[in-house]
Amino acid sequence: DTEVTQTPKHLVMGMTNKKSLKCEQHMGHRAMYWYKQKAKKPPELMFVYSYEKLSINESVPSRFSPECPNSSLLNLHLHALQPEDSALYLCASSQEGLGSGSRYEQFFGPGTRLTVL
């Protein structure tokens, strides 16, 4: 199984709502990532988890809260988002996430398209 799954596929939420995005992989990968991708732009790294610990936070606003409950699951909790947060949110995983892991490719999920009204 070389798949990263993400749910939901689409999400529409108001600025006062609380919602969560979910990502799952069963490849035994020890690193998981969240990216944000605006239309016609490249993916921008938000968070990296290595061995279920947050290793990289790219100065993301606190209205985005990541969580890694176990090595297969990654969540992104959303609260009080702004309309400019509307984007495609991509999850990825790779074999390792620490320094030596930089040589491994990332496997991407299909993304969750988020619209904030």
Next chain:
Amino acid sequence: AQSVSQHNHHVILSEAASLELGCNYSYGGTVNLFWYVQYPGQHLQLLLKYFSGDPLVKGIKGFEAEFIKSKFSFNLRKPSVQWSDTAEYFCAVNTINTGGFKTIFGAGTRLFVKA
């Protein structure tokens, strides 16, 4: 600041034409280099990667890339494109930092191959 530049944002080619997509990065430390592709309606997937050894690397579907360290470049090539190569191509660089590494993507190149 660390960055990745892709020189061509849109490329249109006829089938059987040769392809070269440029990628340059700015980072003085250790890097690992990737090309990812996104076919219409599909998610990002790996085309090829380089982390050490022979600077000319071969990937899937006849693609290859050459790492030239002195030029901070990792250009993607294919001798003869097919209609099915129509996709968006992203160059990505992993830069090793304290606590792990970061992945930086280039802006992407949209390739359209005319049948």
